[in-house]
Amino acid sequence: MAIVLRVFLLFFACLSLVHAADDEVLDAQFLVRTWQSEEGLPGNVVRSLGQTPDGILWVATAEGLARFDGFEFHLVTGTGAYRGQRLGFFRLITLADGSVWISTFQGGLLKVEQGELIRYLEDQNEPSPPLVTHMFHFMGSVYYLCGEKLFRMDSFQPIPVEDASPTLQQAVERTLREEERRGRTFLPVSLGRLHHRRGDSWEVVDGSLRHRTPEHPETYETVKALSRRVVVNDMLEDREGNLWLATPSQGLIRIRPSRVHRLGAGTPIIDLAIRCAIQTREGEWWIAGRGTGMDRITPNGLEHLELVKGGYDRPVTCLFQDREGDLWLASTDGSVFRWRNGQFEIPFSEETGISKVQAMAQASNGDLWFAGGRGVARWDGQTAHRYRLDPRRSITEFSTLAIGDQDQVFAGTTDGRVLELQGDHFRSLDLPKSAAGRRISxxxxxxxxxxxxxxxxxxxxxxxxxxxxxxxxxxxxxxxxxxxxxxxxxxxxxxxxxxxxxxxxxxxxxxxxxxxxxxxxxxxxxxxxxxxxxxxxxxxxxxxxxxxxxxxxxxxxxxxxxxxxxxxxLQEDPPSLQFRSVEINGSPVPVSSLQHGEITAGPGHVRLNFSYIGICLSAPEKVTYRVRLVGIDDTFQLLGNRREIAYESVPPGNYRFDVIAINGDGVSSQFPSSIRLKVLPAFWQTVWFGILCSTGLAVGAVLVGVYITRRRLRRKLETLRLKGVLERERSRISRDLHDDLGASLTELSILSALIAENPRASDIEQSVDTLSSKARNVVATLDEIVWATTPHEDSLRSLIDYLAAFAREFLDSARIHLHTDIEWKIPELAIGPRRRHNIFLATREALNNAVKHSKATEITLRIAIVGPELCIRVSDNGQGIPLHRRDSGHGLGNLRKRLNDCGGDCEFESVPGEGTCVSITLPLPFD
Incomplete structure (x- = not known):
């Protein structure tokens, strides 16, 4: 079973190696990476290479010129009649000022300007024209070697240099040495040896790429990944120390030294998954894989050892060598083993507390410490001591163990806790909550x-x-x-x-x-x-x-x-950073404009998107970035390897976008690359608009305040006026009651007493008539007072109606004929009780004077609205008023005074023997 498992693991290890080879081929010394047309290279026939100071790699192929930033190839096109043509590139030359020049096999010369190819020298129509092989800067001018002749480039016109000065000749020789150092010779068909700046050298011999170090100048190492036939058109060492090869059929190749090597590479069992491993003081390697048992590497080779013969199938999870040289092993959820005298033994068969061990350590006094699924235990060589754990947790599984210089004992658990031994128990050191549930490794x-x-x-x-x-x-x-x-x-x-x-x-x-x-x-x-x-x-x-x-x-x-x-x-040069694009509300801004001044956007809130790249040809995928938009956030935020960031709804203002690139070795740009940006405000966001609005609001607030103050004052004055009018009206009513009703009632009382004292019939009849007349006058006076004080009678129409009714009743009792001429289209106006009462009294006074003094047989009452005034005319056909009596009686002066008090006026017209006319006017409308 164990053998089948090992073969199975070996099979999957081989599959992982094949997958790794798709990206980068590994061998013991070098890493080889190839780019071809499938990865964006214009063509697999690569003619020449160059690198500008900004880190960009320039690749001249038979299909065109491209710039490479580590991720993408960007094609550079020709202009005019040369657009889309195969230009027959021969050699690519980059100068210290960042300019890129390309010579052709037909003796032509082109330059990259504003992302396009501009021709400086035309191709020659001859079988083997001299080619431009070298170029350099000297005293502000560009010089080039064409064949064996030296020329100076004056604008688009080459000028032959017949007699070079000693300093110019030295510049030529220095250029030749530098080009020879990178593998280029004076002859266009020859490729020499590239000398690395570290002292290494590279050369292609018999179809193989060989490498030689200064420590071993006589020993060559062949790049095994390129062991097949290799043909190279050009070689380049970039500023990061990578070697680039331009091949005529295999595309673009990068070779860089491997910084990580494998123990026993090529040994099947060593290529499998490994749990843990140590090297003993005797130099032996003990390796615990995913299978059971142990693998030991000795000078005699690889040996596999089983912990217990006969079916023990638990793999090893922990290794430790003590000071005596004994090797300790712990199996997964099983026993602890010790390697001594060439065999495994189980020292704690009787001690169940020391099992399921995942970590081991040794104190300065030689005591061994064990930690795992059954807690923590110490073994002094004779006895095992168990320690009380944190009383808040009944079950604790330990994953690691460490002992300090002063024998402090620390243990980590699988659920994210760190404990320290104090006395006979452990106390928790309370890691932050972010570590909760995380295994302490x-x-x-x-x-x-x-x-x-x-x-x-x-x-x-x-x-x-x-x-x-x-x-x-x-x-x-x-x-x-x-x-x-x-x-x-x-x-x-x-x-x-x-x-x-x-x-x-x-x-x-x-x-x-x-x-x-x-x-x-x-x-x-x-x-x-x-x-x-x-x-x-x-x-x-x-x-x-x-x-x-x-x-x-x-x-x-x-x-x-x-x-x-x-x-x-380590790569100590920070990545050079370039901005790819800036988008404002989804619209791109030309990259060329990013180099000059600031970008203007707006008006109003905008969406900004910045795209950038840090040039690191060794490992571009490991470049990370820190960015900030000064004006919104003043601290840098780490973006990882994201090469783009967007800011939503950026308000108007002045901003600066800063970005720092950090390579895989942790070297960052000393100063950030920046873009200045100005977002214009909309007109309602401008300062002048704000000032105008603020001023308008302030003026409006003042006006509103003045209006409110005046309104309050007007209300207060109106209240006081009404209060005064009310007091005056009360006084008038009181006066009328006292003067008219009081006097009349007194007179009625006297007459009643006289009748009672003189009971003769003739006297009684006369007194009763007088008493009746006086009573009617009292009733009329009382009716006038009630009418003058009734609120619903407070209108111009009510006044005119009352005047007409009073005049008719008054003149009927006086047996004088009345003519009326009254306008009945009267506006609905309230005139107030004081004006109403005064107009009535004035009209009554005029009628009363006509009855008493004019001896008239007819009286005419005219009421009309003339313009903005109410006009009342009382005229009679009597004897008129003599001139010497017009200002001395008949109540004419009181009448005019009464009308002036309420804003009106009174005029008298009298012709002796023909009659008198009294005109009463009152302005309309009333306040």
Missing amino acids: AIYPATPEELWVTTIGAGLFLRKDQVWHPFGASCGLPDERLTAMVATPDQSFWFGSLGGILSASRQSLLRHLEHPSSQPRWLRLDRSDGLVTRECVGGSQPGAWVEPSGTIWFPTSSGLAGVEPAQLG
């Missing part, structure tokens, strides 16, 4: 005050000064699923994760605590660095192993992966 007590903890899913934690500090995705951690942790003597931390091998220096992590803006530098190694699979498995101890030479080994699902930190060759 490693604990590293760096100092008594500094405890580092890794989790599978919640990242890295540091306990310092009794406070936990998390390190996760927000501070750049590439993967929070950490499966292992080891520390090297140079204070570097190395982590296994499900996303590859990670590393960061302890100093950078501590510096981040003091200065949060200082991001830690994270190194990430994955398949692009030589890992067959980036999944470093977890759940077993040890999760990583450091051998004495300094190599760090990580168990993976495809064997043991080793890293030599001293030989990594």
